[in-house]
Amino acid sequence: MLDITPMPATDVAAADLAHHLHPFADMKELVDGGVRVMTRGEGCYVYDSDGKRYLDAFAGLWCVNVGYGRREIADAVFAQMNALPYYNTYFATTTTATARLAEKICSYAGPAINRVFFTNSGSEANDTWLRMARVYWATLGKSEKSVVIARQNAYHGSTVAGASLGGMKHMHEQGNLPIPGIVHIGQPYWYGEGGDLAPAEFGLARARELEDKILELGPERVAAFVAEPIQGVGGVIVPPETYWPEIQRICRKYDILLAVDEVITGFGRLGSWFGYQHYGLEPDFCAIAKGLSSGYLPIAGVMVSDRVADVLVNQAGPFHHGFTYSGHPVAAAAALANLRILEEERLVERVRDDIGPYFAQAWRGLSDHVMVGEAVSVGLLGAVQLVLDKATRRRFSRPGDIGMVIRNFCIMRGVIVRASADRILVSPPFTISRSEVDDIVSTLRDVMDFVSAELS
Ligand code: PLP
Numbered sequence: 523m524l525d526i527t528p529m530p531a532t533d534v535a536a537a538d539l540a541h542h543l544h545p546f547a548d549m550k551e552l553v554d555g556g557v558r559v560m561t562r563g564e565g566c567y568v569y570d571s572d573g574k575r576y577l578d579a580f581a582g583l584w585c586v587n588v589g590y591g592r593r594e595i596a597d598a599v600f601a602q603m604n605a606l607p608y609y610n611t612y613f614a615t616t617t618t619a620t621a622r623l624a625e626k627i628c629s630y631a632g633p634a635i636n637r638v639f640f641t642n643s644g645s646e647a648n649d650t651w652l653r654m655a656r657v658y659w660a661t662l663g664k665s666e667k668s669v670v671i672a673r674q675n676a677y678h679g680s681t682v683a684g685a686s687l688g689g690m691k692h693m694h695e696q697g698n699l700p701i702p703g704i705v706h707i708g709q710p711y712w713y714g715e716g717g718d719l720a721p722a723e724f725g726l727a728r729a730r731e732l733e734d735k736i737l738e739l740g741p742e743r744v745a746a747f748v749a750e751p752i753q754g755v756g757g758v759i760v761p762p763e764t765y766w767p768e769i770q771r772i773c774r775k776y777d778i779l780l781a782v783d784e785v786i787t788g789f790g791r792l793g794s795w796f797g798y799q800h801y802g803l804e805p806d807f808c809a810i811a812k813g814l815s816s817g818y819l820p821i822a823g824v825m826v827s828d829r830v831a832d833v834l835v836n837q838a839g840p841f842h843h844g845f846t847y848s849g850h851p852v853a854a855a856a857a858l859a860n861l862r863i864l865e866e867e868r869l870v871e872r873v874r875d876d877i878g879p880y881f882a883q884a885w886r887g888l889s890d891h892v893m894v895g896e897a898v899s900v901g902l903l904g905a906v907q908l909v910l911d912k913a914t915r916r917r918f919s920r921p922g923d924i925g926m927v928i929r930n931f932c933i934m935r936g937v938i939v940r941a942s943a944d945r946i947l948v949s950p951p952f953t954i955s956r957s958e959v960d961d962i963v964s965t966l967r968d969v970m971d972f973v974s975a976e977l978s
Contacts, residue, residue, distance in 0.1 A: 531559045531571030545680070563590025566951050566958055568938070577937045579948040579962045584754060584786045585817030588863045589951040595818045595859040602855035611640070611849045620849035623857050627810070627825065630795040634804060637831040640823045640849035644785035644811035645679025648748070651807035651824045652683050653843055655746045655779050658830050661838040664742070668703055671735050671747045671778075675709045677755035678748065678783055678809075687748055689756075705739070707731040709753060710761035713896045713907055713915065725762030733772045746779035746806070747772075751797030754786040757945040758905035760898045766801040779830065781807040785822070789813030790864060790952060792901035793874030800900070806830050816860045821853035869952040873901045880956055884963045885948075893970045902952060906966070908944040918944055924973070931969040937962055 529537070539553050559571040566589055568578050581587060588595075602619055609617055624638045639654075641647045652670060659667040672678070674689035685693045686700030689709070694700055708715065708731050716724040736744050747769065753759040773780045782805040787797035789810070794800040796808060806829060811822030826834070834841060847853070864870055872878075878901045885904045889897040895909035908924050910916045918924045925941030932939045932946075939962070940947045948962060 531561075534559045534571070565589045565591065566954050575936060576933065577958055577961055577965075579950045580938050580940050581949050581951045582817050583812070584791075584949045585812035587790060587813045587952050588816045588860055588867075588869065589953040592816070592818070592859075592863060594863060595816070595856050598855045598859035599819065599852055602852045606851055608847075609851060610846065612844060616849070617851040617854070619851045619854035619858060623849075623854040623861075626858060626861055627814075627823070630789075631808075631825055632799065634827050634829070635808070635825050636828055637826045637835075638810075638823045639826065640821065640854075641811075641845055642820045642847050642850075642853075643679065643822050644783070644809060645681040645684035646845060647785070647809035647811060647822045647824050648678045648687055648781075648783060649681050649683040650843060651748075651781050651809060651826075652687070652746075654807065654824070654826065654830065654834060654841070655781070657838050657841060658779070658833050659745050661833050666743055667745050669739055669743050670704050670745055670781075671732060671739075672704060672706050673709045673749055673753075674706045675711070675756040675759070676706075676748075676750060676753055676783075678750075679785075705735065707735050709756065709759060710765045711753075711757070711759045712762055721762040722764045725764035726768055728761075729765050729768035729772065732769060733776075736772070736776050736778065741776040741778070744776065744778050746781050748781040748783060750783045750785075751787045751792070751801055751803075752900060752903060754903070754947075754949075755942060757907075757942040758898065758903055758947050758949075760900055760905075766803060770803050779806040781805060781809070783809045785809055785811040786813075786903070786949070789861075790870035790873050790901070791903050791949065793870065793878045794901075795870060814860070815853060815857040816863075818860060819850075819853040819856040820847075821850065821857050864952075867953075873952050877952070877954060877956070877959070878902055881950075881954075881959050884959050888963060888967060888970075891967060891970050891974075893974050902950055902954070904948045905942075905945045908946065908970075928966070928969055928973060931973065932965055935965050935969065937965040939966065 535557050538557050560568055561571050562569050566578055568576050627638050628636050639650055641650055656668050672687045676689040678684045678687040686704045689706045708728050710725055710728040712721045712724045732747055782798050784797050792800045798805050806827040808825040815821050881902055882899050885899045886897050888894050888906055893908050895907040895912055895915055897906045910918050921943045925944045928946055929939055929941040
């Protein structure tokens with residue numbers, strides 16, 4: 523019989539620490555420090571087993587965009603579970619939820635994108651378009667056009683290809699990564715790496731590293747360039763305005779496919795359905811995940827441009843790639859219910875016209891703080907850069923320590939934020955109220971006041 527007797531929270535933590543290997547964790551540290559047992563969520567709040575309430579300014583892991591406790595999604599999942607809990611999409615078969623979801627996603631995508639391939643995770647989505655890009659060029663008789671150019675400090679997931687496309691040094695150091703055929707150029711991180719250049723000049727310079735790399739490799743060898751519209755995990759790095767138009771120009775000039783990784787930015791976070799619309803780009807691939815279902819169930823995918831899809835569909839023959847759960851009907855039903863909420867409550871418009879601008883103003887107000895080098899945001903995605911000295915942009919000697927301290931104090935005070943090196947990141951649900959935005963900003967300010975006083 524299934525044992526669903528609730529365990530006391532201390533037993534849960536003990537069982538977890540004894541048997542569960544956590545992602546991106548130093549397990550020894552976790553075992554020593556303990557684990558928090560989360561029990562429920564409502565709106566923008568989550569609760570732990572002690573009954574402590576937290577304002578989740580990080581929407582889970584950049585994903586719970588419609589907030590917690592949405593009955594509509596639970597009902598849609600329950601109905602689909604009862605009707606058909608699973609069927610594959612391999613045997614010339616589909617399900618209503620899968621087909622309707624593909625159609626719905628394309629309805630937001632603009633005229634040049636009309637196909638979706640479903641995966642379970644953002645990492646798999648990146649693996650998928652990488653293979654598609656190579657199949658595309660091989661079908662056109664250019665199999666040597668196979669190298670992908672990515673960026674340092676990017677995050678594209680944890681599979682072997684995803685981690686290779688990503689530009690995280692600590693990930694590459696584990697497991698002989700990156701795999702061959704993937705190379706990296708610099709990131710458009712003006713505050714940290716711009717030196718004396720004005721942001722616009724720096725944006726152009728970093729974009730032109732792509733051109734230099736293409737010319738070094740030879741355009742006939744380069745299949746694609748991949749980037750997040752705004753780097754998320756790397757620190758919410760908002761590129762200078764000159765960056766993306768130049769990247770698009772270069773991709774067109776050398777006939778390089780453009781893959782945007784919209785696992786975080788997709789489905790409204792920047793106040794547009796997709797980040798490529800915000801930046802006026804025409805990508806060939808768009809990786810999607812998180813906000814597609816607001817994290818209620820795992821589902822992800824790759825949106826494919828007509829240019830590429832026409833070749834894959836009409837000329838390439840079978841594509842030997844897929845996942846047992848590609849287009850899973852229950853996950854698709856959750857995603858459809860989530861998208862219905864976004865539409866009915868006009869949440870993407872809310873991010874663009876109402877709460878996004880309110881958040882931007884409140885967030886930017888933090889830039890007068892002595893510890894803050896820059897406070898940036900687009901839509902409901904924000905970061906503050908912590909610095910030792912504002913005037914010289916001097917950083918703390920051990921990157922990450924101070925970010926962790928600030929993050930931990932914020933969580934102790936009931937507001938969940940994330941730290942990436944010495945940047946504090948927020949990505950709240952789209953339903954967040956103005957007073958909840960004020961709570962996030964004032965808690966962070968109080969914590970920084972406290973920490974800066976301790977440091978001086
Ligand atoms: N790409 C980006 C931009 C991400 O932020 C993430 C996860 O945070 C991924 C890919 C990987 O997605 P997943 O964890 O679903 O594999």
